[in-house]
Amino acid sequence: MTISVNQLEEARRALDAPLFADMAGDAAVSFEFFPPKSAKMEETLWDAVRTLEPLSPRFVSVTYGAGGSTRERTHATVARIQRETSLAAAAHLTCVEASRDEIDQVAEEYWAAGVRHIVALRGDPPVAGQKFQAHAQGYANAAELVAGLKKLHPFEISVAAYPECHPDSGTKVEDLDNLKRKLDAGATRAITQFFFTPEAFFRFRDAATAAGISAEIVPGILPVSNVAQTRKFAGMCGAAIPDWMDRLFEGLDDHPASRQLVAATIAAEMCRRLYAGDVRHFHFYTLNRAELSYAICHLLGLRPNKAAGAVAA
Numbered sequence: 001m002t003i004s005v006n007q008l009e010e011a012r013r014a015l016d017a018p019l020f021a022d023m024a025g026d027a028a029v030s031f032e033f034f035p036p037k038s039a040k041m042e043e044t045l046w047d048a049v050r051t052l053e054p055l056s057p058r059f060v061s062v063t064y065g066a067g068g069s070t071r072e073r074t075h076a077t078v079a080r081i082q083r084e085t086s087l088a089a090a091a092h093l094t095c096v097e098a099s100r101d102e103i104d105q106v107a108e109e110y111w112a113a114g115v116r117h118i119v120a121l122r123g124d125p126p127v128a129g130q131k132f133q134a135h136a137q138g139y140a141n142a143a144e145l146v147a148g149l150k151k152l153h154p155f156e157i158s159v160a161a162y163p164e165c166h167p168d169s170g171t172k173v174e175d176l177d178n179l180k181r182k183l184d185a186g187a188t189r190a191i192t193q194f195f196f197t198p199e200a201f202f203r204f205r206d207a208a209t210a211a212g213i214s215a216e217i218v219p220g221i222l223p224v225s226n227v228a229q230t231r232k233f234a235g236m237c238g239a240a241i242p243d244w245m246d247r248l249f250e251g252l253d254d255h256p257a258s259r260q261l262v263a264a265t266i267a268a269e270m271c272r273r274l275y276a277g278d279v280r281h282f283h284f285y286t287l288n289r290a291e292l293s294y295a296i297c298h299l300l301g302l303r304p305n306k307a308a309g310a311v312a313a
Helices: 005-015 039-055 071-084 100-112 142-152 172-184 198-210 227-237 243-248 256-276 291-299
Strands: 028-033 060-062 089-094 117-121 156-161 189-194 216-221 281-285
Touching (some): 060 071, 156 172, 172 198, 189 227, 189 281, 256 291, 281 291
Parallel strands (some): 028 060
16 A cells, blocks of 8 residues: 555654643733723723733733824723733833824823833824834834833833845835844833734744844744734734635634634644744734633643732732
8 A cells, every 4th residue: 555645644643642732831921901991891901911910821911002192091001900800000101193202201201100111112103004103203203212211210121123125115124123222221021012923933032143142032822713814914014924824714704613723723832842942922913802811821831820810019
C-alpha cells in the first residue's frame, strides 16, 4: 500500500500530543476594553471585567475614541476599574484634535486617579479615510506624546506596533524606525495590532530585533466572533485575513454559538503556536466580551486566582 505525503502529514498530526495538554500556566495576559455607550453596554462590560479579573492580568486597558470622542467615558471607566477592582488599569491616550495642554491635563487627571499606565497612540483621524493631521499646538506623533508624558510623571507606557506595517508607513523599515523612536522616547513595551498567523508576528519580532529593538513586544490577539466587523477592522489597520479563515466561517452567519466555538479554536491554536515560539504575554482585544478570551486563557493553563476580586487598596 502506498501512503501519500498528505496521509503521512495527517498521521503525524493524529499522533502528536494534544496541543493544550498539561500547559504550564506560566503565560501572562492583559485585556482591552472600550468605554460603554449605554447602560446595557455598561452592564456587559462589567460582566466581562469581573469574569476576567480572577485571571490576574498584568493590566487592562480602555480605549480612547477618535478625536477624544470618548474622553469622559474612558476616564470614568478607567477610574472605576482602578477604584473598584484589583486590576491595574491602563488608559489609552491619543494626539488627535487636542493641544499639548489639553492632553497633559488628561494625563494629570489619570495620575490623580491613581492610574500609572498609559497606552500612548497617535490615534486615528475622526473621519475614516482622512489623512492624519496633527493639532497646531499638539503632539505631532506618538513618540512626542511618550516624551511629553514622561516629563509629567514616571508613567509606565505601552505603544502600538504593526506586524504587517501601519497603512500610513511607506515601508516596513520606516514603520520599525517609528516604533524605535517611541521606545527610545521612554515607552516600556509595544503591543501589536491583531494578526491572524503566528508567522506574521515571528517575522516582525525578528525584524525588530535586527533593527536594534530590545523592548518587550506583546502580540495583540483578536478572537473573531463577527467576521464582517473583523474585515472592517483589518482593512483599517492593514491586517491580512487568510483565505482559509474566511472559509471556516462560511455558513455560520445564523449560528452564533458555532461561530464562537470556531473563533476560540482558531485564536487558541495561534496562541499555542506563539507560546511554542517563546511568547509569554498575550494581549486580548475583548470587544467587551469575556467568553472567548477566558476560554483561550483556560486552554493556555491559566486558572482563577481565588484572592482576585478584592477592591484595590
